[in-house]
Amino acid sequence: LHLALYASSLCAASSAAFFYHDYCVIGAGPSGLQMAYFLQQAGRDYIVFERSHAPGSFFALYPRHRKLISINKQYTGKSNSEFNLRHDWNSLLSHDHRLLFQHYSRDFFPNADVMVRYLEDFASLLKLRVQYNTAIVHVTLERDEQAWNGHYFLLTDQDRQNYKCSSLLVATGTWVPNVVNFPGSEYVEGYETVSINPEDFAGQTVLILGRGNSAFETAENILGVTNFIHMVSRSRVRLSWATHYVGDLRAINNGLLDTYQLKSLDGLLEGDLEDLAIVKDKKGKLHITLRFYLENRNSSAGIDSITLPQDELDNFATRAPYDRVIRCLGWKFDFSIYNRSLRMMPGKGNEKKYPQIKPSYESKGTQGLFILGTASHSVDFRKSAGGFIHGFRYTTRAVHRLLENRHHGVPWPSTAYPVTQLTNSIIKRVNEASGLYQMFSVLADIILLRENATAFEYLEEYPVGILAELETQTGRKAPNGLFVIIMEYGKNFSGADKDVFYYNRAVGEAQHAWQSNFLHPVIYYYKHLPTEHEMKLRPPDWPLPRPDAVHHIVEDFLTDWTAPNAHILPLRRFLENCLGTDLRNFFAESCFLFAFTHQKLPPFCGQGYIRMQGLVGSEGLRRHAVEAGLLEDYTPNDFSGGRAPNRHEGSQDQLLRDHVIPIRPLQHLVNAKDE
16 A cells, blocks of 8 residues: 555656756647747757647648648749748748758648648758657746746646746647537538548539638638539638738639639629528438528528518529538637636737737737747738748747847847948848748848948848837837838738739839839838837838838839849938938049048048058059049050140049949949959
8 A cells, every 4th residue: 555655756746846947838830830940050059849740730630632822932043042932831940952942842832741740841841949749738838037028928738747937939820710600500511521522522512701811722622513503601712812911812823713703503692601501301412591590580490481582582592402501610729728817808800810919029918928939920911921831931040040149148149240332231131032022011131221321230130120129128228219121012012802904004214213113122221210109009000100202112023122223222212311321332532532622521531541451553453443434544645735634633533522423333343343
């Protein structure tokens, strides 16, 4: 008896023991693995819990018909790896070039099984610390003033093993199917279990509940074998090319729109699903009626006594009986495992399927709890790509940088440059940065000006929603003003009811850049860091509060913002107006003249020529400058009449005063320097 009691006490003590880690990540999907990579690169103490035997278990089942709608573009005509990520929507970020998705599939829309294999390799090749077959079933808090956030997170798995961590990173995605309950909903098949064999639908009439990609994907699979397909949802169809939101209906799945509009029996209807009811007749056919027809009927009455809409309106749209009804309503976040002490609350309205979080991706209810991946999409729902791999790989990196600064004193990465590199730095980033491009209006590059605007710090891909907290969140100071570089669509260009193919839909001249519709760079200038109050009062649909100055770089058909006159020159002059300085480049001869004739030198001369830096002269470079009109040709062959030309006559005043002549030659100079 004593031995038995002793053994049971040991078991109880074992089950009550906590395994501690600084960071606990729940879920080994794409966002969980992405965070694990950053934590491992930083040398942090972390663990990832995955309920399945392998990473990416969601993709082992979904999409049901196995074709992803995330593009895998093999060729872009560019060798720049950062630029190419703009058109690679599946790869996670890492230093290992073997882990680019293009090495796993050549299909433009890859098979989901390839994604499963890719995630397995990502976890194994990078030796990420993932604990498989561990389902976290309960999460609660333990108050402790010594903890990072004033509390620890206590996790319990299916085997009653306990874990403790200082910071909790939830990367479980949205995987609980959305279900609408109405009379007869027991006859409805779910997207997660319905057959994917088209032959099972041969000669049948099908009703699909839903209007998203899963609904149209299901319809596309059976389009050629059914009698007809009807699709019902409470809202009209939203086409991704009109809304510029990749979560709306994609062209790859929209075959039913053709058969609907080209009179081939299929059709789309709008209605509130909660008002519906389904009645099954003796032959097994499913009839659509309305809930209020069933409210006052005798419960013992048979099917023949039930009033159907066509009894009163003989041309009722859904009067034909259906063989099958399929639910394709998407998914929602699983709130069930979180104790009430964490105050994990669902959002409101269309965002109720996501937990409430701040623009920093931290839970509104609990400090130290961050939501990653698809479940964090409430920050940019229907606005940007934060719910998809090509978006949340960057927001996950942003969260990691916030954690590094908060808990380890590692400031947000930045690079310092002299002000002469300001224009080049912006042009380089807007032409190649993938994070800015994918997370438009959400992530921005920040330029922090140093005293007297002689230099600047460049911070990449910072969440604009917490711009007011920049100094606290990054460990960087902004006492002298800042520029914010962000990508935006035109304010009135995107929407379900918009015609995005109208004539004259694009502008091409720099003076009309503010009217650009397609994705283009926008630069905001603030003399002082915006306050939290100013952030709250920003105009509707503006990512940022009103700036002291703003500049749009005109949209470009090739998304190549390197045109000297249309893109670079207007940007440079905007920067010059904001800073009150001359950002042009000059040859040594011009700087030499300025040094003797002007009290203040242009930054290029002051930071280059005076410090014995700049281009090394050569005959080829001199001839290039002569041909460009920047220098006169003083070779003996050009002297005439026995008189040498006056080298100084009007040259220095012209250079500083006349901004028209050097426009084209200046670009030759920049190109020569690049070469």
